[in-house]
Amino acid sequence: ETGVTQTPRHLVMGMTNKKSLKCEQHLGHNAMYWYKQSAKKPLELMFVYNFKEQTENNSVPSRFSPECPNSSHLFLHLHTLQPEDSALYLCASSQGRGGDYGYTFGSGTRLTVV
Amino acid sequence: RKEVEQDPGPFNVPEGATVAFNCTYSNSASQSFFWYRQDCRKEPKLLMSVYSSGNEDGRFTAQLNRASQYISLLIRDSKLSDSATYLCVVSSNTGKLIFGQGTTLQVKP
Numbered sequence: 001e002t003g004v005t006q007t008p009r010h011l012v013m014g015m016t017n018k019k020s021l022k023c024e025q026h027l028g029h030n031a032m033y034w035y036k037q038s039a040k041k042p043l044e045l046m047f048v049y050n051f052k053e054q055t056e057n058n059s060v061p062s063r064f065s066p067e068c069p070n071s072s073h074l075f076l077h078l079h080t081l082q083p084e085d086s087a088l089y090l091c092a093s094s095q096g097r098g099g100d101y102g103y104t105f106g107s108g109t110r111l112t113v114v
Numbered sequence: 115r116k117e118v119e120q121d122p123g124p125f126n127v128p129e130g131a132t133v134a135f136n137c138t139y140s141n142s143a144s145q146s147f148f149w150y151r152q153d154c155r156k157e158p159k160l161l162m163s164v165y166s167s168g169n170e171d172g173r174f175t176a177q178l179n180r181a182s183q184y185i186s187l188l189i190r191d192s193k194l195s196d197s198a199t200y201l202c203v204v205s206s207n208t209g210k211l212i213f214g215q216g217t218t219l220q221v222k223p
Contacts (some may be wrong), residue, residue, distance in 0.1 A: 041215075042213060042214070042215035042216060043158070043201075043213045048210070056210075088155070090157055090158075094211075096209065097205070097208065097209030097210050097211070098146075098205070098209070098210070098211045099145060099146035099205045099209045099211070100146070101160075101163075102146075102148045102150070102160045102163070102203065102211065103160075103211055104160075105157035105158050105159070106157060107156070107157050108156075108157050110155070
């Protein structure tokens with residue numbers, strides 16, 4: 001596989017469920033990101049990892065818990081979500097901070113909380 | 115003031131038209147600039163980098179004006195397949211990329 005792969009592509013979960021989103025990048029990048037994009041809204045940066053260390057948490061509620069075991073894998077653990085958390089969750093990676101070649105995005109997980 | 119500002123549109127243009135989008139940014143120290151394209155319900159994809167000297171890729175031309183802190187994207191001979199949201203992207207002081215809210219383009223037959 002090449003690029004940035006996200007699974008699952010679609011997820012429907014109840015407010016009491018626990019689920020995890022997975023992201024894997026095959027580009028040799030050292031930085032990975034989680035973004036949230038709600039309908040007709042801009043991208044919202046959630047978390048930044050650089051060499052598997054979290055370098056940024058943009059005041060994200062604790063019901064979202066990221067995990068980065070290595071530079072190629074990123075998870076977003078979800079629990080007790082709210083309906084307003086329904087959105088497209090995008091993972092991205094970059095070499096360095098992205099200034100040279102930008103970010104490469106995965107296809108996203110479309111999450112619906114019921 | 116937003117770090118990156120774009121007119122959300124939508125821009126509705128006929129096929130074959132030339133359309134231009136502008137984007138302004140607040141950080142005069144920004145070093146890297148990009149245009150991304152995002153199709154409906156899909157992920158953003160890099161369209162082109164923006165260089166100080168301006169650059170062209172087929173029907174697409176990107177320009178940077180550092181003095182006025184704006185970036186432009188010109189699309190010539192618009193195709194139906196150009197319909198998408200175009201995101202202006204600028205680097206921050208720390209090198210992190212900041213995404214604008216996007217400008218929506220609808221090309222009509």
